[in-house]
Amino acid sequence: xxIRVIEDKCNGCALxxxxxxxxAIEVNEKLATIxxxxxxxxxxxxxxxxxxxITIEIEKQAKExxxxxxxxxxxxxxxxxxxxxxxxxxxxxxxxxxxxxxSELSVIxxxxxxxxxxxxxxDYPVDKVILCEAPELADYDPERYSRIVSDLCRDLKPEIxxxxxxTTGRSFLSxxxxxxxxxxxxDCTSLKIGEDxxxxxxxxxxxxxxxxxxxxxxxxxxxxxxxxxVIPMSPKSSNGRRPEIVKLDPKPQLFGSRSKILxxxxxxxxxxxxxxxxxxxxxxxxxxxxxxFALIEELARSLGGAVGASxxxxxxxxxxxxxxxxxxxxxxxxKLYIACGIxxxxxxxxxxxSSDTIIAINKDPNAPIFQVADFGLVGDCLExxxxxxxxxxxxxxxxx
Amino acid sequence: xxIAVCIKQVPQTTEVxxxxxxxxxxxxxxxxxxxxxxxxALEEGVRVKERLAEQGEESxxxxxxxGPPQAEAALREAISLGAxxxxxxxxxxxxxxxxxxxxxxxxxxxxxxxxxxxxxxMQAIDGDTGQVGPGVxxxxxxxxxxxxxxxxxxxxxxxxxxxxxxxxxxxxxxRLPAVITVVKEINEPRTPSLRGKMNAKKAQVPVWKAADIDxxxxxxxxxxxxxxxxxxxxxxxxEGGQRWAGEPDELADKLCELLKxxxxx
Numbered sequence: 196x197x198i199r200v201i202e203d204k205c206n207g208c209a210l211x212x213x214x215x216x217x218x219a220i221e222v223n224e225k226l227a228t229i230x231x232x233x234x235x236x237x238x239x240x241x242x243x244x245x246x247x248x249i250t251i252e253i254e255k256q257a258k259e260x261x262x263x264x265x266x267x268x269x270x271x272x273x274x275x276x277x278x279x280x281x282x283x284x285x286x287x288x289x290x291x292x293x294x295x296x297x298s299e300l301s302v303i304x305x306x307x308x309x310x311x312x313x314x315x316x317x318d319y320p321v322d323k324v325i326l327c328e329a330p331e332l333a334d335y336d337p338e339r340y341s342r343i344v345s346d347l348c349r350d351l352k353p354e355i356x357x358x359x360x361x362t363t364g365r366s367f368l369s370x371x372x373x374x375x376x377x378x379x380x381x382d383c384t385s386l387k388i389g390e391d392x393x394x395x396x397x398x399x400x401x402x403x404x405x406x407x408x409x410x411x412x413x414x415x416x417x418x419x420x421x422x423x424x425v426i427p428m429s430p431k432s433s434n435g436r437r438p439e440i441v442k443l444d445p446k447p448q449l450f451g452s453r454s455k456i457l458x459x460x461x462x463x464x465x466x467x468x469x470x471x472x473x474x475x476x477x478x479x480x481x482x483x484x485x486x487x488f489a490l491i492e493e494l495a496r497s498l499g500g501a502v503g504a505s506x507x508x509x510x511x512x513x514x515x516x517x518x519x520x521x522x523x524x525x526x527x528x529x530k531l532y533i534a535c536g537i538x539x540x541x542x543x544x545x546x547x548x549s550s551d552t553i554i555a556i557n558k559d560p561n562a563p564i565f566q567v568a569d570f571g572l573v574g575d576c577l578e579x580x581x582x583x584x585x586x587x588x589x590x591x592x593x594x595x
Numbered sequence: 596x597x598i599a600v601c602i603k604q605v606p607q608t609t610e611v612x613x614x615x616x617x618x619x620x621x622x623x624x625x626x627x628x629x630x631x632x633x634x635x636a637l638e639e640g641v642r643v644k645e646r647l648a649e650q651g652e653e654s655x656x657x658x659x660x661x662g663p664p665q666a667e668a669a670l671r672e673a674i675s676l677g678a679x680x681x682x683x684x685x686x687x688x689x690x691x692x693x694x695x696x697x698x699x700x701x702x703x704x705x706x707x708x709x710x711x712x713x714x715x716x717m718q719a720i721d722g723d724t725g726q727v728g729p730g731v732x733x734x735x736x737x738x739x740x741x742x743x744x745x746x747x748x749x750x751x752x753x754x755x756x757x758x759x760x761x762x763x764x765x766x767x768x769x770r771l772p773a774v775i776t777v778v779k780e781i782n783e784p785r786t787p788s789l790r791g792k793m794n795a796k797k798a799q800v801p802v803w804k805a806a807d808i809d810x811x812x813x814x815x816x817x818x819x820x821x822x823x824x825x826x827x828x829x830x831x832x833x834e835g836g837q838r839w840a841g842e843p844d845e846l847a848d849k850l851c852e853l854l855k856x857x858x859x860x
Contacts (some may be wrong), residue, residue, distance in 0.1 A: 217663075233687045235690035236817050242826070255818060269855035274762070337729065337739045366741035366776075369726035373695060373733040378821030381694075381724035399830065401721055403604075408826040453738035457755065461763040470761055474859060498859055516744070518760060522720055523631050523779045531859055541608065548833055552857065554850070560838075568835035570853060572846050579849035582847035587860050590851070 196254050198234055200227050209354035214243035242469035257413040263352055263561075264415040267293040270314065270344070270358035270368070271304035271324075275333075278304075278312050280471050281359030283319070285421055286429035288386050289357055290320050295388040296354065301325050302438075303347070305340055307333035315438055320432040327445045333362050334459075337450040342446045348375055353416050355394050356385075360420035361470075372418055378411030379418040382526075384425045384549075393417070402522050402545030420590055423470055424528040425549070466495050466502045467517060473530045474500030477547075479521055481557060481576055483538015485513040490580045491535060497587045502528065503547075505537045521546035535576035539564025556580070596647060596654040596751075599699055599710035600640040600678065601731065602633035604662050604669040629669050632716025634676070634776050638784040640714045641677035643688055643749055652751075655679045657708050661689060667800050675787035675795035682708065686804040696723075700815050703808035705735060711802030712754065713774040717742055728776035738773040744780040768776045799807025 207225030218438065219233035220240060227249070229240075242247045269289045272279040282302065293300040301323040302316055311325050327343060348371065356371070360382040372379035380396040389395040390409070394417040396409045411417040461484035462468075469475055476495040478488055490499070495502045504518040520527055522542040532550035537543060540553070541561055547553070549566050556576040565571040566575035572579060607626040625639055629637075640656045647654045658673040660666050661684040670681035684704050692700065705713055713735075716858045718725035718744055725741070732739035744764065745757040751771075759790050769775075787795070805815055855860045 202797045232687065337732075337741070341733070352664075362742050362758075365725045365831055366729050366739070369698075369724075370739070371820075372726070373698060373730045376821065378693065378695065379726060380822060381638040381722075381726055384726065385665060400723060400827075402723070403830060404831050406828050407824050409822050410827075411822050414821045427634065437767075453773070455768045457768055458766040459756075459763060460766070466813070468762055493723065499852070516778070519779070531857065547603065554853075556846075560840075561663050566835045567833045570850075571642050571835060571852065573837045573840040573842055574846050578843035579847050579850070582844055586847055586851040587854065590855070590860050 198229055198231075198236060200229060201248045201250065202226060204246045206246060206248075208245070210243050210245065211240035211249060214574070215241040224258065229462040253294070255413060261413075261415050264354040265296070265380045266299045266301060266351075266353045267296070267355045268325075268353040268357065268416070269300065269302045269321075270356065270364065271303055271308045271316070272354065272359055272361060272363055273309070273312050276306065276308050276311050278315060279359060279361065280428070281361060281364075281421070281423050283428040284423070284426040285357050285359060286319050286321060288421060288426050289355075290429065290520075291387060292355055292388055292394065293322070299323060303327070303344070305332045305343060317437045318431040319429055319438070321438040323441055324438045325443060327443050328449070330446055331560050332445065334453050334456050335367070336454060336456070337367050337370060338454065339450055340367045341374060342449045342451075345371050345374040346446065346449055347443065348416055351449070352433055356418045358420050360422050364420045368420055373573035374415075375416070376419060377414040377416060378409075379420070380409045380411070381420050383419045383421050386419060386421070396418070402541065403548060404545075420458045422526070431594070457483045462517070466500070468529050469501045469518060469520065470525055471559060473501045474498045474533075475520070475527055475529045475531070475547075475550075476500055476533045476535065476536050477503030477505065477537060478576075479505035479537030479543075479547055480507040480511075481512065481538075482508060483536070483577065485511075487577060490516055490577065490584070494533070494580050494584045494587070494595060496589070497584050498531075500529070501530070503532075505540075505543050534564050534568070537564055538562045539567065596597075596652060596712065597708060598640045598644055598654055598656045598825045599705055599713045600633070600637045600656060600658045600673070601630055601705075601709055601713065601715045601727070602637065602658055602660045602668040602669060602673060603630045603716075603719045604628070604660060605630045605719055611816055617648050627665075627669070628718045629672055630716055630721075632718060632720070632777065632779065634716075634784045635779055635781050636714035636716045637673055637676055637678060639713075639746060639775075639786075642782060643712065643746060646749060657682065657710065659684060659701065659704055659708070661685070661692070661697060661704075664802075671795040671798060672787075674798050675791040676785065677788075677791060681798060682802045683800050683802045684808065685802050686814050688805045688812060691820060693820035693822045694724050694726040694730055695821055696815050696819040698727045699734055699819065700805075700808065701727065702731045702734030703810045704803060705731065705768060707803075707808055711772045712749075713737065715773075715776045717775065717776045717778050725776070728774055732774035735772070735774065738769040738771070739775075740767050740769055740773065741776045743775050743777050746775070746781070783814045
């Protein structure tokens, strides 16, 4: 690996100094010099230089013939035989990628009793459904799941593997990536095939303050986890073609694991799962007291949504952590986000500013939340929310 | 038992800007901190040590970070918060590491300290990947539990944890050695003690280079990283929209109309 300045091309304009995050560049007598002890080869200077005067050379190449890999796999995350909603979003993304590469789209499911899941997929534009069924695979196990998927990737050589950026998707696909020594990009919000034929993965970083475009040029499969709710769910197939069902017997010698699920404690209330919700009503410091969260919950219920919270409300002990939206909580992307009494600290905005529509209710007209809200209501949420709940309920009543 | 905690030094704020002229990250004048999730990991490591002591077992907490020389400050802070010793993994050869290469280097160092129980934060607030913890578990061939909200019991050979997942909690028993990544719910980190601060000041922090952890050049840094960042850019900026003021009843009416238009109601 080496970086150098081409003396003939550099005119000492110093743009690269500003670009360098590590302060490794100096310009003396109209020539840039790079202090190698500070440089981390990030490439910022290379893309900044208007004279193409800086080059980085990486002696890197593929260790195998990458053309033997083809097809797109979507990991069909399931829970007790039911597919996660994100799977249908991944089918949309996967279909586009497979078409662009003129290859097949497969959904691969690990579990037990998968008849219902595979039947559900038969209406979708998928070429193959790969089923790995065994009682040992009924529940997610990081070691077992990753070992089996790695083994199948080695055998069947997909070019691209996608999973939802769920707790399961993120924690097991990173294992697969390490086992296969290939790249994995977390929490992508957009995927496309570039002119180079590679999977170009776009993802937010720094709490959504910057976007990065990432490729995996020398190893296969190219893998990504994809954020929920960013890509629309796939429509059913229009041509009536049904996917081919392929049943693979997972090798029992791959079933070993050092962890065991003792119990599952389900939180049944629909108002809890903020990641999959289309509507989220969130409360912050302006809720003032734990009991007032009932007002938020009632509105959420009447809108068929989930209850979110700011860090302030969670830290005050008004509502459990599983509801927290933001940097140290969850990132959500609902169709509608109603922020009640939330001032909108950057850490909170990081978790919700990609929602389709944002409505904010806050007493303080200068609250930063109004800068991201499509509709900002200046007023006391403790007064407005219950009134709104009543009106929504009476509307529903009229219709029923 | 040797307990290890992996931490990362991250910018104080994620409110980073892109220079409109150079299209690169502006990082000037940004202070750094220990990644918030790693503070919970550290606290849990220290609490497990205290619990083991009550059960009559000796243990130590070693905190590790991979980063530039200035990351030593994060390690000293970790000692002030209860870690016994610290190791800085720092070498120019690590520059440009993605999650694969980072988890590899951390795993090599963890193998050297012979950790039986490794704590990490669920993700870092700058990269937001959550991939390094599970990656470390694979490189070390340890058991793994991610998104842990509680360590219920800890014994010589097993640990029982509660994981926070989308629709509830999962209680899982793990055979040691294991890697555990934690969520914020797991504890309330303590503030530095006076003794901790003094320990932090006088602690020797060894620096391990690639050769010290037997990490070959082609598995670390840019060379060992399967992924490449080819571009960074600013996301499309969200503008504030309409602003409504008035009596609560009026506002609730207007909002209800809006929800009807949006077909939410």
